[in-house]
Amino acid sequence: MNSLAATHEILLKERTSSIRRGLMDRINRDSRLIAVKGSRGVGKTNFLLDFSKEYYAGDDSCLYVNTNNLFIVHDGLFHFVERFHKLGGKVLLLDQVYKYPGWDKELRACYDAFPDLQIVFTSSSIVRIKSNPYLKGIVDMYNLSGLSFREFLELETGKCFPAYPFSEMVEKHEEIAASILKQVRPLAYFGNYLEYGYYPVYLEQKSHTDYLLKNINLTLEFDIPYVSQIELKYLKKLKQLLYVVATDSSCNVNISRLSSAIGVSRATVLNYLNYMHNARLLTLLYEEGSDDESGRKPKEMYIHNPNLLNAICLDKVNENILQKSFFLSQLCAVNRMNYTDEADFLVDGQYPVLVCQEGKGRKAQDSVIVMEDMIERGKGHVMPLWLAGFTY
Template sequence: MGFLREITEEYLGALRYVKEVPRDVELPVGRDIVALVGPRRAGKTFLMLRHAKDLLDSGKQALYVSFDEFQFRGIDARKLAEMAREEYPSGEVYLFLDEVQEWEGWDSKLRWLHDVKDFFLYVTGSSSVLQSSEIPSRLRGRYVSVLLLPFSFREVSRQEKVDVVTFRERGAIRALLNDYMTWGGFPEVWIYRSREKLVSLLETMFYRDVMERHRVRDTAVFLEVARLVISSYSCPVTWHSIRRALKSSGVNIDVKTVMSYVEYMRQAYLVFLVKRFTYSDREALAAPKKIYLVDPGIATLLEKPMDKGRRAENLVFLELVRRGYEPYYYVTRSGKEVDFVTKKEKMIVEVALEDWEKHVGKVAEAARELGVNEATIITWDAEGEEKVGNRRVTIVPLWKWLLQETTKNKP
C-alpha cells in the first residue's frame, strides 16, 4: 500500500467515531468535476469520505487528499496523477480532493486532471469561488457544484426520530424546532448543543476563511463590521446604513471597505445577500439588500432573548436555498414588503409567526402584481387556507413547511 492509500485509509478509519446524520444531498455521477461547496464544518468532508468508502466497498478505486495538509498544497497535478497511478496502475480512479481552494492554481490543475480522463473528480471547498456561477472560464462546461449547508430541520428531526401523528408528537416537534432555532444545524454544535463549539466555529471562519485568506489587517474593525452585519440578519441594509451605524459606535470606515468585508463574509458562506425582486438590474443594484446567516445558531451568540420571527425568516430562506430556489424579497406598488419571491417559479412566501391575518392582503396583492394565483404564509401553529378574489393563500405551520419532502435539490 502506497502513501496516498495509507492517508485515505487513515481518514476513512475516522468515520467509525462520527455520529452519522443521513443527509438529503446526493453527489451526482458523471464526467464533470463535482464540487461540494459550503461553509466550514458543515459536513462536506464526511459526505465525501462516506462516498469514497462506499465506492471502495463496492470494488471501485478511490483516493482521498486533503489540501489542509501543507505537503500537498504546492504539488503539481502531474505529480499527483503519478502518485495515484502508483496506487492503481490501470482503470479509472475516483479522486476526492478536500479544501481544494488551498491548492495553488487549483483551477488549471483540476482542468488538467479532468482532461486526461483517468479520473472521476470530486472536490470540496469552503469558499464561494468554487460555485459554478463564479468559477474561472477555463473550467466552464467541465464543472458542477453542489451546495451543502448545515443540517436542515428535516434532517435533524429524522435523526431524533420524531414522527408527527399525535398531539404529543406535535408538541415534541415544536420543542425540537425551538432547539434548532437556538443551536442551528452545524453538526458538532447541534449534536452537543454547545455554545463553546459555536464560538470556536465562528472564530475559525472569521480568522481562517476571512482574515487570513484576504489578509485583513485591521482585525478589530473587521470584527465590528461582522458583529453589526450578523446582528442585522433578516433585515434590509445598505452599505451607507452599515457605515453610519459603525460611525455612531466610534468606528470610522469608508463604504468601499464595508463592501469588501461583507463580500469576504459572503465568500466564506457566513452570510447571504438577497436582492429586491425587480425586472430592472439598475433598480436591484440600488435597492437595499437583506442579510441572512448561513445558520441560525450564529445569531445566538449576539442575540438574547431570541427574536423568533427573524430566526424563522432566516430558516425559511435557507430552506428555499436547499430546495434549489433563488429567493428575492419583493415590495408591492403600495410599498409593502413581502419576505420571499422566486423569480423563475414566481413563488411567494411570507413568514408571520403571529397575527398572520394581517399579511393575507399583502401577499394576495403581491400575487396579483406578479401574475400568480397562490401564495404561502408560514406561521407558528396556524393552518388553513384563505381566498382573496381568485388568489389562494395557504397558511402552514413552520415545522410542517420545513418537514416537507422535496426533490428540487437533487442533482
C-alpha cells in the same frame, strides 16, 4: 500511497453517521470534475467519506486525501494525481484543495491529462468555482448546506422523512403536515434546532455557542482574508459589521448608516457584505432580477441561519428575525429568494411569503403565504413555519 489508503480506511471505519445527506442524490456521478462547496462546519469532509462509502466501498481505485498533506505539498498536486492514476486509481476525493497554491490550474491539467479519472473536491463557499478561468465549463458544482430541520429530525428520532418542493407544500401542506405529525411532534425539537441543529457537528460538541463563535472567527480571520486579500488590520471592521447586522431588527440595507457605524467607506461596506454573504455568514436579498453581480445594492440582510444568530446575539435575539433567518436558511438551499414589497420574501418569483408568530398573519391577503411559528398545522394560505424545514 499505501499510508494514504490506510488513512482513508481508518476514516471510513470511524465514520458512524446515521443520516444520508440529500445532496448525495443530486450529484451527477458521470461528471469527471465535481466541486462540493460549503461553509465551515456543514460536513464537507464527511460528505466525501460518505460518497466513498456509498459508491466505492471496498474499491481500492477510490481514494480520499486531504490536500494539506505534506506529501502532496512537497511533490505537487499534479504529480500526486499522476502517480495515483498510474497505480490504477479511478476516483480521487480531494479535501480542502483550494488551500493548495495553484490548485485550479493543476486540477485543469489533471482533467486534461487523465480523461478516465473522476475528481471530487471540496471548497470553501467563498471560493468562486464556476467563473474560474481554468475550471469554467468543465466542473459540476454543488452547494452543501447545513442540516435542514428534516435532516435534524431524522438524526434525533431515527425516522425517515421525505423532502417536498415548496410549490407542493403550498398546494398540499395540510396533507403533508398530517403525515409528518403521525410520526413526530416537530415543535418539540424546533427550539433545539434553532439553537444548534444546523451544523451536524453538534453531535460531537459540548458547547455549541463556543464552537460557532470559533467558526465565525476562523471564517472572518482566515477564510475571507485568504480569498479576498483583506489586510489584517481591517478584520475588526468585519466583525463589527457582522454584529451590527445581527442586532439590526429592521434588516434594511442602509449603506450610509452601516458605513458610519463601523467607520469605513460605502464601497467597503458593500464589499464586506458580499464577502460575508459568500462565506455563508449573511444572506443578502435583492429585488427580483438583481443579484450581487448586477451592481445594485441588496435590499435586506439577515444572519445566514438561526444557529449563528443565537450565537452572536445570545439573549438579545429578536424572535421575528430568528424566524425569518430559519425560513431563509431552509429555502435558500433549493429555491430562489428575493425581496418584495408585498410581503417578507418572494420565493421563486411566484410566492410572496410572510413569516410571523402564531396569529399575527391572519389578516394577510389570500395571495400571500403566511408561515406561522408555533402552530402544528395550517389551513388555506397559512402554513406552519417548521414545515419550511422539509424543503431539502
